[in-house]
Amino acid sequence: MSAEPLSPERRAAVMATLEGMPSLLAELDITLSRGDVISSAGSLGYVRATRVEQALPYNTGAAKAHRDVRAVLTDYATRVSAAVAQRVPGTAVDQARFLVRYLPQFPDDSDVVAGLEDALTEVVRSAYRVIDRPETLASVGNCECGLGLYARQDIDIVRCEGCGAVISVRHRRRQMLNQVYEVMGTAAELARLMPDGLGGRISAERIRQWARRGRLPSHIVDNRTVYRLGDVIELCAPRRSNRRRSA
Known part of the structure; x- marks a missing residue:
């Protein structure tokens, strides 16, 4: 069959x-x-x-x-x-x-x-x-039917309790990370959004310094200077690597 x-x-x-x-x-x-x-x-x-x-x-x-x-x-x-x-x-x-x-x-x-x-x-x-x-369950966003999805960190698939759809946890987490990368905010706002899992704590002044040095693109939205969170995360990546090598 x-x-x-x-x-x-x-x-x-x-x-x-x-x-x-x-x-x-x-x-x-x-x-x-x-x-x-x-x-x-x-x-x-x-x-x-x-x-x-x-x-x-x-x-x-x-x-x-x-x-x-x-x-x-x-x-x-x-x-x-x-x-x-x-x-x-x-x-x-x-x-x-x-x-x-x-x-x-x-x-x-x-x-x-x-x-x-x-x-x-x-x-x-x-x-x-x-x-x-x-x-230990972590959120992996919502199913297309609107119901919240939760999965263990080591699980690769999850079935929606509402509609029965099977979701790839890896794919969904990658989608969520991509959405996070597109968040725009001021230096102070992004500094508050930078948990350790997304590149490590960083100060608003450090974000502004990167922008002044031409390392971080800035944008003017509603008369505010804002930055893309994904760009800040990428600038933090070398700092994480250096910490691991010096550990």
Whole structure:
């Protein structure tokens, strides 16, 4: 049975999910084997404790999630193995790597990949729900339907709870960064907008100095001198590199 062909973005999201499968399986193994610990909250979210604070009971939900993930990987690895005349790997991790290696050979409307996106999304979401460590979620903007989207830092795809659309987190974060680059503001406004993650703290006077020296383009809007945030971020990039080399 043929399925609707995957778009390039959705195809990339499927491959990214498969590439991250070893990490997900390792998380499930930790939860399943009672090797996880109770996490403590800090200023940057939840972190793994340095010692076992409390043994966790056997997690039947993790066992089911592990079985479901293995079933999907085995199903599609078997389909691919028949098409490429290669033996199906024995472990779930190796099956995920097997799919990453051979799936690019198949067109988006091939029966081999039919249903893979939905199957992967369902089992991955279920798996993360039963992992004992709380998830640290970050906003990745809004879906086209208007609902806010949130994802873990290490997740590559997210499904909208409203309309069911599958979104590539990498692509969405890149879009958000591009939008940030186009923000215009005065030196004082941009100095307040410059968090460490966007190039490091910088003073309004430093921004003005760059403009006076011809390093930073300026623009007149409504009788105000404004600058493009992306230009300021790029000027901060060498400063970050220098700090890393001197560390």
